Amino acid sequence: MILLFCGVLCVWVGTVAAAWSTTIGVVLPGSSLVFYQTMIRGIERAASDQHVQLLMRNPSDGASLETPNLQRHIIDYLVQQGVAGIVLAPEPLQGASTASISVPIVLVDRASADYKSLSTVSTDNFEAGRIAAQSLLPVLRKGAKVAVLRLAPNIRSTSERENGFLSVARKEQWDVVVDSYVGYRPRDAEGLIANALNSYTGHLDAVFAPAEPIAYGALRVVEAKAIGDRPRLVVFDWRPEFMTGLKRGVIYADVVQDPYRMGYLAVEALVGALHGHPVLSTVFVDVVTVTPNNIHDPAIRAVLATYAH
Template identity: 25%
Template sequence: MNETMRVKKMQNKKISIVLSVILLLSAVLSGCEQVTQVQQKPYIAVVAKATESRFWKSVASGVSTAATEYGVKVTFEGARNEEDYATQNDLIMKAVENRAQAIVFSAIDANKSLEAIQEARKAGIHVVIIDSGINTEDIDLEISTDNYAAGEMAADAVLANKAQELKIGIVNFDINSANGRQREEGFKNKVLQDKRAEIVDIINVESNISSGNKGTKRMIEEHPEINVIATFNEWTSLGVGYAVEEKEMLEDIQVVGFDSNVILADMLERGSVDALILQNPFSIGYLGIENAYKLIKNNKQSETVIFTDTTLITRENMFDENNQKILFPIENE
């Protein structure tokens, strides 16, 4: 009888050990499955022109919102300034090394990042262009403002000026930036249809306030007949606005700029700037991630170009309810 009990105890112990091993293996396998699920979370690298302007902060907000909604891992990095294409190329190669499944990219220079993008494509990475394009058709999709049409919208704002002569100066940013060139082209082609219009001078400055300010003051000094200035991004708009204030020429020069922030809205209200073409950077960022995710999942995209909205804001309509929402959007920090 005692021998039988000992046998049963041994059998029960063996059963306990087997059950413990099964439970342990189950836990290990479950943990591995969870790790695999994390590893399988799609990774999208966003390489922006910059990160500090109101425009790019709004893009980042759109990116963050879409990343949360679609359950993707996202990195959002940009160059030190909007002339620093070399850092952008380094970030593209970093995304390749980190096995990103898609890169969302805004090109500082339409030519200087071609090789890096080609390397990403060779690695099988989807490429979605946002805001400013690159000189290759080997991308999946481009999402941006219709920059040519936005330039035409700026021209419409100038042509609303009742002056008998429109002596125009243009302050653009990097000559190799595709969106700046397209805005300038749309602006010139539209404004020169009016016989009153003459383009007196065109300058390209670095995409920062100081360069825009100095370039504008120099242009005004060299061409005192200028009574209209058109400029095509947030930093140059600030530089031009400050220059007009410092020259005390608010009543003499009409300024049409692009984008907005608290300072530009204040300039618009007090007359340093007369009109702003506002893009939809939140949508650009959101749609960039949304469509990159779709490409990762489906490996195809029916559209090749998506244009987002633009709005002309003037002193006369800036306090309209809808325009206030565009000037001062509520976004994720």
């Protein structure tokens, strides 16, 4: 009996060791934004639950936009290190057709035509942009003066959000008087946001900021205005500062993604595929709209609790 137990134990230990010997690579666009910090926590939790190791290499935020094909070089390095597959939040490639990667890829946060992937786990960004605009329907009328602050023309996720918002603006016949790219670095964005909003000399009724760095800059710019001159600010993503902005009424609504769940599901899909299980080609993770009125709802608090602190 003791020998039988030892035999079973040795088989079990050997199985666990074999499972943990699998390493998957992870490449995100950066790691300093709260959004990516939270996604990394989801990725790490899934790796632990799936008994795989991670080899994560993230450029500094924005570096892969400034250095052509930086992510592709990182991917090549991970493949050389023997990863079994890669979870990738892709930045656009320059001067290249669809990249040929020798290991399976699951995309997270955004789709891309630059890489052949098994699955894409993300927000339905066009619909989320529509949801952001629809939050304003009770308070804006035809002819309302609206500003859309854009991130960058070649980032698919934010472009889809911006276009989703604008689709509702056109339908409702709002007057989009500011439609400007303000960049992806929070410190630079704040000055560009102030310039963009101040370029319209009349009163703005609403401002849409479709990503964390823009949202943070827009919050600071709008909060600096006199109370009677503040537009309704609709932001995207989450930072601790946004809680204060909501409570003080500076933020009208915040469309919050669930990057923790995105990261978790992306790893889960990749590991499943490595074990021969079918995966969905597209997985959309729901957003929640946070307002001063619902900020204490259990469902809202559950999503916010997943964010890195």
